[in-house]
Amino acid sequence: MNEKPFAITLNVGSSLANHTGSWRTERPLYVDRLPPCNRACPAGENIQGWLYKAEEGDYEGAWRVIMADNPLPAIMGRVCYHPCQTDCNRAQIDEAVGINAVERFLGDLAIREGWRVTVDAEPTGRRVLIVGAGPSGLAAAYHLRVLGHEVTVRDAEPMPGGMMRYGIPAYRLPRDIMDAEIARIADMGVRFEQNARVEDLEAALADGFDAVFLAVGAHVGRRAYVPAGEAARIVDAVGLLHDVEMAGETHGEPPRLGRRVVVYGGGNTALDAARTVKRLGADEAIIVYRRTRDRMPAHDSEVREAEEEGIRLRWLSTIANFDDGVMRIERMELDETGFPQPTGEFEDLEGDALVLALGQDADLRLVEGVAGIAVEKGVVQVDDGMMTGRAGVFAGGDMVPADRTVTVAIGHGKRAARHIDAYLRATPYVEPPKHELAGFDKLNTWYYADAPHQVRETIEAARRTETFDEVVHGLDEESAQFEARRCMSCGNCFGCDNCFGVCPDNAVIKLGGGKYEFNYDFCKGCGMCVEECPCGSIKMVPEE
């Protein structure tokens, strides 16, 4: 006592002895929420996850995150209609992150750098047959191979790729890119058998396969009855695109349709057909569609590119008949339900050929009469795990009920592979629980720097229509990284140190490597970290 200075009765101590955490009624917790892009991706990519790595310049790491879900990033970066961008939270601030462009950059870089995927799983000794080498079949083959199964792909066409090759023109998807991504799957030990149409499923099953994944697509162009004279040239769009591709492969003569070609339909295939016709030398390609532009199933960017290339579009029109180089067009009107109704007003349109792009059907001869497999409305019925009514027979892609896009097909392939694997191991596949959505209301957007979207250049329209060169260019590294950094990392911590900085009680511990921890001894539960977290990766929960 006597050693203390005058009027001092207690030893000095640090306030660290005072555990203010006892004041708390709510505690902050770090959480991962589901970013809207990830939720929207039909292939189930962890988009926020790979953008995070791309932001740092770890492009190979980013690519490998994509590859965990989707084996075709370079293809994806070209032909995906990116529903992720439609749902991107950033669209509510300025413009959506150009996810698709960054994916293409990563996919192209992987091809340039020769990055490979190795099969590290123990061989399971199980054999899986995949029927169809389109996106769905390729995805399933890849995932099953990664899991250690022996995979054989049988495909009717001379080259693998399915509709990506025989339906998507080269100016949208260059063949060397597709070949490289398919070769990477083949290099993993997937066996491809081309020109090997599977006619008899039962026979194939008897061939020693433990499971089958059917992914034959939908190649049969739907016909509509158009009264036509003898000389009228009518072809279907998928057939046309197929013939153009075959002519390229065999160095044969591409089909000639004349100087003035009319395409009937409003989907992406109609646009592909019209743009292809133009590249084949037609002076004029006209799309006739019975509804309005906003009701066109075709993707907006493709309509825009087609218009840039000088393709004319005629809305609210049907073709009543075609004879002697003249099509009789009837004007339509939308009724209150949005359905087109005839008006009885006609006019003539000159044309040398008519291309029908009215949708496609699946050729399901191989499942005819196979016990347990149900077909409804022209598609094969499957359960949540992509299995048909026949045990061990799975199906996906355009031949099952779903949106017919490459990305959906790839998602089917992944899902089917997981369930086939579970089936082969006789253990049910349990889907991991989904996190809560990281909606826009969870973000504090103040913290994100203002940054415009990086636009991919396209080649000039005039040059475009003469060649099958790729129309849309890729991003260079600088713009790809910039674009990646526009990602707001919705619902997932990206290491901005805000929680660590804004805590008035120093109750956040920075662990390094983008990780933090709460010190509940001192956290008073004010909730400022939650409020100031840019990406919504902290939440308050009541104290017990």
Added chain:
Amino acid sequence: MADEQTTLPPDDPVRFYQVGSFAVGNRLQPLDLRTVQAAQDRPNALTCGHRACQGCGEALGARYALDAAVRATDGRLVSVNATGCLEVFSTPFPETSWRIAWLHSLFGNAPAVATGMAAGLRALGKSDVRVVAQGGDGGTVDIGFGCLSGMFERNDDVLYICYDNEAYMNTGVQRSGATPPAARTQTTQAVGPEPGNVFGQGKDVPRIAMAHEIPYVATATVADLHDLEGKVNTAMGIRGARYLHILVPCPLGWGSASKDTIAVARAATQCGLFPVFEARDGEVVASTPIRRLTPVDDYLRMQKRFAHLFAPARRDDVIDRLQAMADRNIRRYGLLEEAAR
């Protein structure tokens, strides 16, 4: 454990870091562009266990400012603290939350004590040890104002930091010379035809400090850490009397949610009611432009001390006068000019 930095290509041309300079840190940013607060080994001049309320803006502002001062002086600094919330919550006898040399003076004499410290250090030949005085708005604007003005006039080598929470919060929210018009406090109740604090009174101390033509005067808020740290750093690079006025919202006295402390401070700047600027030798040299201009409503509605302006009936007459104050600040400091900074 050392702070980690993401490895980027050496002459990385990408100058965009996702959150720019708005967030505290950023794994993509070079270390030298990050804040002191982002460092794993930051000084924590004011450490845990202090008894400030949940979401205290002053505790935050004090740590931000003093940590930056410690970094700027390499820890060679002494601090004097006027009586007030900051002093009370940080040092209930015999505990202290301070990890720097710290002295509690009286309510009104912190600037004079700081003057004495600076003189003493000079006499001892330790002029490399710097002096930082701190106080709340009560101790600065009202009670210690004479001492402060003297310190300015003599141009003593002191950085004086005022943590402005716009009333005497420690003693139960009484009006100070920094309380804004119309605000409800214990001594300016929301009653009568002109509820809350009166218009036309109070002191704008940053401008008074500028009138002394001291080398450096600046304002800041807890909502812009990069700016606040930059100003402390600048101030510590200057000799003579310097004044830093930091807006620190008080959830208790303002009636705002404790989670919203930074949001309220940000709202104060974005409507123009609290101008953020820098002045040298009596002249404004820079101001922080408003990024997302909002009407004063947005700021006022976050705080119960202004609730009587919106219920039972909206008092447009009063709100318009507050908006006029914000508009005058915007004009005076050029807060909407692109090149203001």
